[in-house]
Amino acid sequence: MSSDLVTRILYRTGFVVRLVLLFPLLGGLAVASASSLPSSRTLEQFRSVMLAGEVDRITYEVDDSDQLVFLVWSESPFAWRRVEGRIADFAGPYTTARLTTDLGSASVQPSLVVQQPTSSSRIGVSSDWPFGISGGWWVSVPWLLAFLAMLRFTPRLANRWAWFWLFTVGQIGVFVYLILEPRPLWRGPGEGLTRAKRVNGSGGCGYSILLALASVPVALGIAWLVALATG
Numbered sequence: 142m143s144s145d146l147v148t149r150i151l152y153r154t155g156f157v158v159r160l161v162l163l164f165p166l167l168g169g170l171a172v173a174s175a176s177s178l179p180s181s182r183t184l185e186q187f188r189s190v191m192l193a194g195e196v197d198r199i200t201y202e203v204d205d206s207d208q209l210v211f212l213v214w215s216e217s218p219f220a221w222r223r224v225e226g227r228i229a230d231f232a233g234p235y236t237t238a239r240l241t242t243d244l245g246s247a248s249v250q251p252s253l254v255v256q257q258p259t260s261s262s263r264i265g266v267s268s269d270w271p272f273g274i275s276g277g278w279w280v281s282v283p284w285l286l287a288f289l290a291m292l293r294f295t296p297r298l299a300n301r302w303a304w305f306w307l308f309t310v311g312q313i314g315v316f317v318y319l320i321l322e323p324r325p326l327w328r329g330p331g332e333g334l335t336r337a338k339r340v341n342g343s344g345g346c347g348y349s350i351l352l353a354l355a356s357v358p359v360a361l362g363i364a365w366l367v368a369l370a371t372g
Contacts, residue, residue, distance in 0.1 A: 165280060169277055170360075171367060172277070173271070174359075177361075184235055192247055200254040203236075208234040208235065209237070219367050219370070270312065303348070311348070
């Protein structure tokens, strides 16, 4: 086998691997974005779907009187709902005791997450991204593989410290890496392009902040599209 053929095979393999890592990450981003912008529902609708066994996960917060003051649930990875305003119905405030009773009557038991009063949701990409997505090993594993590839191979656009900040603080830096390193995907398989000067660690830290800010409209746009599709 000639060296040219081996080189072409390696280039194509690397190209395919980047695509294989990219697609589940895109799906995970859609799930995380959808969870950050749940659509509004009533308490009656929540109890109806929960008793029918259509709820996968419930996140709630209670006050000192044991009443729920925050309630978000998922009916599928892409369908997230919430009760806005006062969480009550004709029977009065919805308490943890009433929630426990309803859970006992549900045909399927959802996972429960009790949110602390001091916790805050991050705008844009959900704070679950990328490791906290329910059943999301299919997201965390590609993210880790891309991160390890960044550490193993010399990046062309920025050094490893810069990419570290873009992966972590930048939230969606993994997509930038897989799309651009070592050769832009739209240029197809081939030799990595060279760059005269790479971004250093301090520059990468600055860019990561800008990327995190840019992730806000990206996540909100994705969440809006998902909400339209799931009703």
